[in-house]
Amino acid sequence: MLISIGHVTRYTYALPATSSIYTLRLTPPTFEGQRILSWRVEMPDIQQALRYRDAFGNICHLVSIPRTHSEIAIIARGSVETQDKSGFVRGATEVSPTRVYRRQTDRTAPDESIADLVAGLKSPDRIDKLHELMQVIGERVTYEIGATNAHTSAVEALKDGRGVCQDHAHIFISAARLMGLPARYVSGYFVTGGDTASEAQHAWAETFIDGLGWLGFDPANQLCPTDRYVRLACGLDAASAAPITGNRRGGVDEVLDVFVEVQQQSSAQQQ
């Protein structure tokens, strides 16, 4: 599938910031099933950005704006060609041994409720069990925007029974790690359907299965990723896989606007 992506993030301040700095994980990687045809990140001072790979293999830019400003817009856009690999991610650049992804974080730390979730899984087969986990999470936590926030933990979201894709992924990761499997958080884009524009910044989970490799699970959509998914960054949780992490000095009453447009391109558009 040919997918075009436009992703705009805008920070505005009532009183200006004296400086700000951003780590961008806004460059999708190439691996089997995902090829980057074109990609650009635009923002002030991006030409001086430091480009490097982080501990989870993500391509990062460090962009520093060392002057007073009351608005910053970060725009990422490009087109990506994807293939359906039944959710398997192979040939991606890996920096850390997979066992590092067994580490729980503040957001994924399990408690009895996660342990009960795992104990309740009935499938004998290891992969069926993960599908069952994905299904159970979808049933237990209904999709509702605004019930949780960026800092909500897996345990909190499971208890509340409401959340968004980030919460679904955190619960899945927490449970998979409790089962002894390496698991990670993936941030990316999702083509919701057809070729109409849609808000489609998305997140899901991946878990490492011995002998098979990394396999994606999207509890929010009850799917293993297909060619409608574009992987952007991964990490131990939402914080370490965040497309943008920023810090500023000064700057009062920050307003954040995010606009994401993900569209299936026809071949004609591509040419």
Added chain:
Amino acid sequence: MDWQSGRKLQQQEQTSLKVGASLRKAFDEMNGAGDGVRAPYTAVSEWLGTQKLDDLKRKLLEAETMFRRTGITFAVYGKEEAAERLIPFDIIPRIIAAAEWRRLTAGIEQRVRALNAFMYDIYHRQEIIKAGKIPEELVISNSAFVPEMMGVEPPLGIYSHIIGIDIVRTSENDFFVLEDNTRTPSGVSYMLENRETMMHMFPDLFARNRVAPVDDYPENLLKTLASVAPRNMDGEPTIALLTPGQYNSAYFEHSFLADQMGVELVEGHDLIVKDGYLQMKTTQGPRRIDVLYRRIDDDFLDPLVFRPDSILGVPGLFDLYRAGRVSIVNAPGGGIADDKAIYSYIPEIIKFYTGRAPILQNVPTYNCRKPDELKYVLDHLPELVVKEVHGSGGYGMLVGPTASKAEIEAFRQKLTSNASNYIAQPTLALSTCPTLVEAGVAPRHLDLRPFVLFGDEVRLSAGGLTRVALQAGSLVVNSSQGGGTKDTWVLQD
């Protein structure tokens, strides 16, 4: 009262101690096992014999006045009435013979190389886990393990360039490493100030003993820092020391070392990441920093990566480090090597990376996370020292032989509810050294923290900081718990 009556006092105190048989037999650095003055102490013992107690006390006051004038103080957390106070100093030196020091040097160097090889491995391929020498979970789930460090290539492959290794002695030939401080060890300024003060007050003693100098430490520190400057940089590296500020307990040391090395002392707000480099704001405009000797904890280094509420660090610093644009000394994540739960694996670590047996012994350690070891610990609490896995500074520890029944029971509760948070060790009979106390000269338990520098080569200052427990019978030497310090002499052949 002269030194002779001081010795009587020593005998009285020793027989009145009721803290377990092992402690009564403590080896004395000056008098050995009671069989005469040991060779390295010959001259000092003779000198002490000629001194009047009042004169010694006057000298001690004089020394304290000198320390106050220098401004060498130490903030103690949780004690409002004395937010800043002097660490007590003792004028009777702790002396190490040349041959003893050679052995310690070999053991320390082996340890420092092995610890750094361990850190490199943990933050890359993790061969030691693959080989089954260390349980995976102990590393991966350890709060001291910093996953963001995975794959970082620090200059020369070194993580902990400045290490303070805490060593105790229990007999003529037995030295044990209590702890490896691989994060941001402090105390070296006391080593330097103690020596300067002693040389000023007792020039005759230095004329009668060939004492190895320690005043080359700042120069060696500077050389070490320069040797780990980013690869491919032109010219001389610019070095700065990052302090949390004047309210930190070790601020004196930060400003002292910066001053001695002739480098800038900076706080987080003096620094900014700009144009892909770490820059220091100066009146002449920004100036690039190549090596940052940081004396703030990992958590506070960079709010983009670690604690987002930190205002002590510099946003973007970690990313610069990862990209090789600035060197951070010591590297983040070094805590994995001095973690108390990892400690019991250090002999295995030394064998794994050096192919040799450890020269310096570890203290046998019970990991309370293991059920059988926890059971032993709970059954033997009155004999053991129990420490929090992530504790430091002598806070939150139990010294079984000197603890009350209530304290022991309180620890039993803690151990039962959160076992993996604790380790336990047998109570060692730390060696003693004659020390000037109110009533005269009496033996007090002590340890030794040598300071090791590791860059293009291993540089070890002769001796280190001797910490002494000033309470009779106490085994807790930490300055935060009322411990004092002594000048430490390494004699030259």
